Amino acid sequence: MPTERSLTVAEVAHRSGFAPSALRFYEGRGLIEASRTSGGQRRYQRIVLRRLAFIRAATNIGLRLEEVAEELATLPRSRTPTAADWQRISRDWRGRLDERIAAIEALRDRLDGCIGCGCLSLRSCSLYNPGDEIGTRMSGAGRLPELLRRRGA
Ligand code: FES
Structure with a gap:
C-alpha cells in the first residue's frame, strides 16, 4: 500500500492560509x-490541514488557544473527525457562542446608559464599574464580563 506523501511547511502554509511561523507556534503548543527530514526540515501529514481548519474555526468563534487544545485533544490524531465528532463539538461551541452573545448583549445594554456621557465614573458608570465590582472585589482589567475579558474575545 503506497504511503501518502508528506507536506512541506510551504505547502501547508499555502493550503491552510497560516504563516509558517504560526505552524511552528502551533506545533510548539502541541x-x-x-x-523531521534527515536535514531537519518539517514534514506534515495531510491530516494537519483538517486540524488547522479546526483551529481557525475555533479561534473564529473566540475560543482561547488553551480551549482549542482541549477540543483537539478529544479528536483522533490519525483520522479525520467523523460526523459524530463534529456534532458533539458544534453543540459545545453553540453553547459557548450563546454565553458570549449574552455577555455582549449585557455590555451593550450598559453602554446605552453611557452613550454621550464619557465620564467613566467609578461611582456611577455601569459600564466601567458595573454594580461597583471594583469597589468590592476587582481591580484593573476585571471590569468587563468574564467572557469578554478572555484573550481573543
Ligand atoms: S460613561 Fe458616564 S455613566 Fe458610563
Missing part, C-alpha cells in the same frame, strides 16, 4: 505535529 496542536499539530510534524516529523
Whole structure:
C-alpha cells in the first residue's frame, strides 16, 4: 500500500492560509505535529490541514488557544473527525457562542446608559464599574464580563 506523501511547511502554509511561523507556534503548543527530514526540515501529514481548519474555526468563534487544545485533544490524531465528532463539538461551541452573545448583549445594554456621557465614573458608570465590582472585589482589567475579558474575545 503506497504511503501518502508528506507536506512541506510551504505547502501547508499555502493550503491552510497560516504563516509558517504560526505552524511552528502551533506545533510548539502541541496542536499539530510534524516529523523531521534527515536535514531537519518539517514534514506534515495531510491530516494537519483538517486540524488547522479546526483551529481557525475555533479561534473564529473566540475560543482561547488553551480551549482549542482541549477540543483537539478529544479528536483522533490519525483520522479525520467523523460526523459524530463534529456534532458533539458544534453543540459545545453553540453553547459557548450563546454565553458570549449574552455577555455582549449585557455590555451593550450598559453602554446605552453611557452613550454621550464619557465620564467613566467609578461611582456611577455601569459600564466601567458595573454594580461597583471594583469597589468590592476587582481591580484593573476585571471590569468587563468574564467572557469578554478572555484573550481573543
Ligand atoms: S460613561 Fe458616564 S455613566 Fe458610563
